[in-house]
Amino acid sequence: MAYDTGAIAWMITSTALVLMMTPAVGFFYGGMLKKNSMLSMLGQSLIVMGVVTIIWVVFGFSLAFGADTGGLIGNLDFLLMNGIGVFSEPPALLWFPTTIPPLLYMLFQATFAMITVALIIGGIAERMKLAAITVFLAIWTALIYIPVAHWVWGGGWIFQMGALDFAGGTVVHITAGVTVLAATLVIGKRLSKTNGCTEEPAHNIPFVVLGGALLWIGWFGFNGGSALGANEIAVNAVVVTTISAAVAGVVWGLISYLHLGRTSVLGMITGAVVGLVAITPASGFVDTNGAMVIGIIAPMISYGAIQLRKRLGFDDALDVWACHGMGGTFGAIATGLLATSAVNPAVVSQGLLYGGGIDLLVKQLTAVGAVWAFVFVVVFVLMKVMVTVWPKWRISKEEERIGVDIVQHGENAYS
Amino acid sequence: MAYDTGAIAWMITSTALVLMMTPAVGFFYGGMLKKNSMLSMLGQSLIVMGVVTIIWVVFGFSLAFGADTGGLIGNLDFLLMNGIGVFSEPPALLWFPTTIPPLLYMLFQATFAMITVALIIGGIAERMKLAAITVFLAIWTALIYIPVAHWVWGGGWIFQMGALDFAGGTVVHITAGVTVLAATLVIGKRLSKTNGCTEEPAHNIPFVVLGGALLWIGWFGFNGGSALGANEIAVNAVVVTTISAAVAGVVWGLISYLHLGRTSVLGMITGAVVGLVAITPASGFVDTNGAMVIGIIAPMISYGAIQLRKRLGFDDALDVWACHGMGGTFGAIATGLLATSAVNPAVVSQGLLYGGGIDLLVKQLTAVGAVWAFVFVVVFVLMKVMVTVWPKWRISKEEERIGVDIVQHGENAYS
Amino acid sequence: MAYDTGAIAWMITSTALVLMMTPAVGFFYGGMLKKNSMLSMLGQSLIVMGVVTIIWVVFGFSLAFGADTGGLIGNLDFLLMNGIGVFSEPPALLWFPTTIPPLLYMLFQATFAMITVALIIGGIAERMKLAAITVFLAIWTALIYIPVAHWVWGGGWIFQMGALDFAGGTVVHITAGVTVLAATLVIGKRLSKTNGCTEEPAHNIPFVVLGGALLWIGWFGFNGGSALGANEIAVNAVVVTTISAAVAGVVWGLISYLHLGRTSVLGMITGAVVGLVAITPASGFVDTNGAMVIGIIAPMISYGAIQLRKRLGFDDALDVWACHGMGGTFGAIATGLLATSAVNPAVVSQGLLYGGGIDLLVKQLTAVGAVWAFVFVVVFVLMKVMVTVWPKWRISKEEERIGVDIVQHGENAYS
Amino acid sequence: MKKIEAVIRHEKLNQVKAALESVDISGMTVQEVRGRGEQKGLEFINRAGKYRVDLLPKMLVTIVVPDNKVAAIVDALIHGARTGEIGDGKIFVSEVERCIRIRTGEEGDEAL
Amino acid sequence: MKKIEAVIRHEKLNQVKAALESVDISGMTVQEVRGRGEQKGLEFINRAGKYRVDLLPKMLVTIVVPDNKVAAIVDALIHGARTGEIGDGKIFVSEVERCIRIRTGEEGDEAL
Amino acid sequence: MKKIEAVIRHEKLNQVKAALESVDISGMTVQEVRGRGEQKGLEFINRAGKYRVDLLPKMLVTIVVPDNKVAAIVDALIHGARTGEIGDGKIFVSEVERCIRIRTGEEGDEAL
Numbered sequence A, B, C: 001m002a003y004d005t006g007a008i009a010w011m012i013t014s015t016a017l018v019l020m021m022t023p024a025v026g027f028f029y030g031g032m033l034k035k036n037s038m039l040s041m042l043g044q045s046l047i048v049m050g051v052v053t054i055i056w057v058v059f060g061f062s063l064a065f066g067a068d069t070g071g072l073i074g075n076l077d078f079l080l081m082n083g084i085g086v087f088s089e090p091p092a093l094l095w096f097p098t099t100i101p102p103l104l105y106m107l108f109q110a111t112f113a114m115i116t117v118a119l120i121i122g123g124i125a126e127r128m129k130l131a132a133i134t135v136f137l138a139i140w141t142a143l144i145y146i147p148v149a150h151w152v153w154g155g156g157w158i159f160q161m162g163a164l165d166f167a168g169g170t171v172v173h174i175t176a177g178v179t180v181l182a183a184t185l186v187i188g189k190r191l192s193k194t195n196g197c198t199e200e201p202a203h204n205i206p207f208v209v210l211g212g213a214l215l216w217i218g219w220f221g222f223n224g225g226s227a228l229g230a231n232e233i234a235v236n237a238v239v240v241t242t243i244s245a246a247v248a249g250v251v252w253g254l255i256s257y258l259h260l261g262r263t264s265v266l267g268m269i270t271g272a273v274v275g276l277v278a279i280t281p282a283s284g285f286v287d288t289n290g291a292m293v294i295g296i297i298a299p300m301i302s303y304g305a306i307q308l309r310k311r312l313g314f315d316d317a318l319d320v321w322a323c324h325g326m327g328g329t330f331g332a333i334a335t336g337l338l339a340t341s342a343v344n345p346a347v348v349s350q351g352l353l354y355g356g357g358i359d360l361l362v363k364q365l366t367a368v369g370a371v372w373a374f375v376f377v378v379v380f381v382l383m384k385v386m387v388t389v390w391p392k393w394r395i396s397k398e399e400e401r402i403g404v405d406i407v408q409h410g411e412n413a414y415s
Numbered sequence D, E, F: 001m002k003k004i005e006a007v008i009r010h011e012k013l014n015q016v017k018a019a020l021e022s023v024d025i026s027g028m029t030v031q032e033v034r035g036r037g038e039q040k041g042l043e044f045i046n047r048a049g050k051y052r053v054d055l056l057p058k059m060l061v062t063i064v065v066p067d068n069k070v071a072a073i074v075d076a077l078i079h080g081a082r083t084g085e086i087g088d089g090k091i092f093v094s095e096v097e098r099c100i101r102i103r104t105g106e107e108g109d110e111a112l
Ligand SMILES: Nc1ncnc2c1ncn2[C@@H]1O[C@H](COP(=O)(O)OP(=O)(O)O)[C@@H](O)[C@H]1O
Pocket: D007, D034, D035, D036, D037, D038, D039, D056, D058, D085, D086, D087, D088, D089, D090, F027, F028, F029, F030, F062, F063, F064, F065, F101, F102, F103, F104, F112
């Protein structure tokens, strides 16, 4: 089969860019913690890359993207890459691209699974044993990520219903964000949050910016690659992605200036990431004006969600729920408002503000609500079971005081 | 319209690479300052990305690349991306590529505007209020960058005259460098430079090297992408770019060894960047021998210019004038000496050393002289006006002592 | 000649990715040393980029990839890029790709030479004078790298014999690793290793992870680009590369957990790099199952090799022999076991485990043995000569105590 | 007046500060130090082996106070810093002759 | 001989060095510390809120000198370090019994 | 008991530790400081010029010991830290009144 070499070139590049996002998250998160926790974030990124790759190659890809069974899950045809060798024809399934080898599609999707799982580690940071985190994330990949990816992208019920999620508002950001919300309700607070402790400042903001900048670049592959080819949709995706991120960064800076009197750099890079999150589901469907709107509103929503989290008091260490959960939710809904067939013929009913009525919006809300509910319930139950059957899932107070890096990895980040 | 997928693949990649250069400049610059100023460089990079994106999408691209008016400025046809949607035909204008969607061309050019503006922040570092910097840079984008980009690349008078500037010797490096020269003459020195203070050492040279290395990689997109396609010109550009940078790095090391007895690492990475700057205007027009010559001479010129700056005593904090202004000037002139149609059929009159007489050289000198004069005068006047109408543009002595990061951003880079 | 734009797009991108690996090695290595040696690693990376580029453009590429002379070395046809201008036809030599301009092939290969040379600096760290290192590495490029590259990829005897080395198990990793083994036997230990000193911890593990992550991404270009086009072989290469690295990272983590009771982050990133090293020669020839096997075994081999090195006591500062030498050796042999024509029609005799008998394995062993022997002998003799004729090749004890950064570069990494 | 120097565990600093506040002490100077006492160090690992760090990170808290406050402060320090395990640290007390507040030039106990 | 310890503002170090040189003092040891006195800390911001750092960065300058030089040095320190605002720091003076120069083994005032 | 403070070269720390162990001292506190004495600093370079750093990195080793051990320790310190060149550092000895072990509350020489 003769593939399009331009598509292959772009999709390998995209895959490399998305792969980079997982260690980038390690820097983005690690820099925000105190210095005795830096390595835990980097180390967990590496563990995620390994564990998810193995799951994905062995059965995950097959269950997510194999032929659909009842709208809920894929089949096992592609176990261990069976039938999707590099020279095999692409399977005759709607969602497989025909311009690139299926094996490349597999790897591209693998990098999405990695980054999604990696997003979680920032929220539940600094209290679980490494083994418990690893087991939790592995089960999570199988129980949450794979089904939801199937529903939305692999021919499942949301796919069939026609809700739009270009690059992962529901699959990636809502799943990760809601997981942290549910999980932290079960596992409780870190010691340092229990009594009226002074907030620990970010230990290395340049690393946060480095991670954030690499995430931004990686998002070219994340959103641009989701077009699965080097085409107009990919171009639109990278353009609106850049606009949303750039605008959201300065808007967050402005909010922090108005609210606190200073223009926080940590805030600006967070804002840019929130802009990236929110544009993700929309990036194949909205135009440059839509991107401006999303870039302006998204940081307001996540900023507000952080204030809410502080009031509610659950210990989402790095605000994964506020930034990814709420950012992704906003983006998914905004898609229902702003989608336009002018940038993508695949948009059959226009967004509400583009004259398409509430049809698409309802579908978007349905998808969002279903994924929220599914993730929240499964994670909550899973965590409850886990803390019950595995009493030693938590590090001790003494270990928390000493810091996770030394306790779990036997290393200091700096010396 | 059927675009070339290889061209799209390469141009999206190039755009991502050039986008990365703006945060990279933040690291390159920030690492050279003391640690209380690190975040100011990173934060200003993020502000530049936001502000320039908004200007560019709203009116900047249109004024720079819309149909020409009297050689001086574009028109307003493309306001808010009007008429350059992802599925519209490329406008029938000479400088629009036909192998990629015009929207991608817009984004590629947007990243050039960002990095140019970001270059300036290193020169004027550590004295202006953040609001004043932001306002200055926004006005600068409109008053300087947009017209000069139009003159050289968007069908303006330099374009018509036939002077060659492949990727921005005049548009990017001379504009930024001369701006810093003119601006620092108006805004004066930092406190730490006024009395006989000992020089503050770079606080994190690894970050300088990181930023420099990312700049180097980014320059593949900067120069290679300026071919606007995946073609022989792009290949030539990346080859000569790599050669010039690699050679210039070791030459600067050698100069520092001969002059000071040590091979400065800060010097080598600066040399590499200067090699990149100098090859920029020439990269689509000179061959590998030309690249060697440029890589050898450029660091000598910038090294000398730094000595001159020290003697003249204006406080260009990170030698933007010496490295970018003088490096870009040398590169533009070298193009007039070394351009050859063997690497690019668009070279109509060969460089002086390749037997083409002084025709091209004169055009190059004209372009260089005009841009120097225009930028110097406009920036000098603009700054004079600004410091007059906005008496509080400067941070106080006390704030300078405490450091800009805490004063402007309320944050410490490290803790 | 009309090239494939998709191939050009991918190969420029690959070249940029591989170029990034040389500074990435500087971070990977520098972070593992004490902080007074950080700049030496970064500085030497930059020197390598300059010196190797000059050698390569002037005569190296020609000797390695010019028409073969007796199986041993290329000719001088391409001196100073003679005959491989960007618009010239690709030379009629078997190993030249026809889908991309020969000049791009030259640059891609140049980046391989750079990274190979850069690998060495970590093993011989912290004892030689900078001038001695530079001279040694320049001679090494000419005497070792160029011939071996010719043998394996440029039509030399190993190429003719039919041993497989997709992206440089012998050419890159065995040459670098065995060089460090031979060299450290001659140059002896660092002061800090001579008496029972306590081991110096890595000064900045985040930089090690940063360097390692950039190496991983760079390896997409290294292995994927070795297909010399945007095709199925490239896709297979990046897929198996990612699998091997991801698996090897967690396996090393597991080993360190079982052996030492903690999951070392430094270990995991080292494991990932070892997984990348070992898959390198195999990446164009093995399938995803093969990649899993390689990813599981490679870290065991290198981990064991480090223990052996400790017992033998030669001072390979950053275990270049154990990780690259032994990892590359394992990968080359594994290719003889696991190669399959299912992923690459160029595999004429299958690997032993895929039913091809011992034919390929014998060729692989021959190539490995020959390169080991050649490199060991030449480097040993070269170093012996060097330390004899250049008595001041070594820094003094006093200088070692002060640290190489200040002594050789006059700079501190951090202040 | 007296200078009280306490070498304590890093992670105990907040508790020590709280304990000092409860005896009305707010002036203090804190530094990161490394030390060794009966606790002979900790084992760390690198990528393929262990190594021992014999000097462990500690915090040094210095407080200069009028003589009559020493007893209360020593108690507060012990209270805030003790875990009962090796490595809790030590308190040293010595004599200070003069104290001057730079801002005002005041001397003596009122400068504390 | 006496040990003079001055806790000063970071950004005043250069001026303090100059002031000390003007009274002919060049030997000194300097460290980065964090401290709290009447100045109760500074407010910082993070990405969506404020937090207070109650221990602020200071420099601790230690100078050991013969008894007769103390007065001049204290004056020089005050001169170099004062801004008049809270946070200027303090000077502590205490007794040192012996001083030995490692290089030569000399003792006493000539070792300073 | 006495407090012995030695400012030494960074790279001599291991040798000093060894020398101290040979006289049976294991308790100590170590800090990174910067200092200036007769050695007036070092020249560094930046990307196109030289600059002088007048405060050089040193290690400050503090040991509190019973009075009778001072002589042996001073000898050990000199032995471990001396290179004979400018910059070897200094040793200061002063009086400490009390020492308390936080873990046990013990006081006096047995707490050392
Ligand atoms: N003799 C000493 N001189 C100076 N510092 C000491 C001395 N003994 C202990 N220390 C400091 O006190 C810290 C804690 O001492 P350690 O013996 O571990 O405490 P404990 O005896 O309560 O278990 C050490 O890390 C060191 O910094």
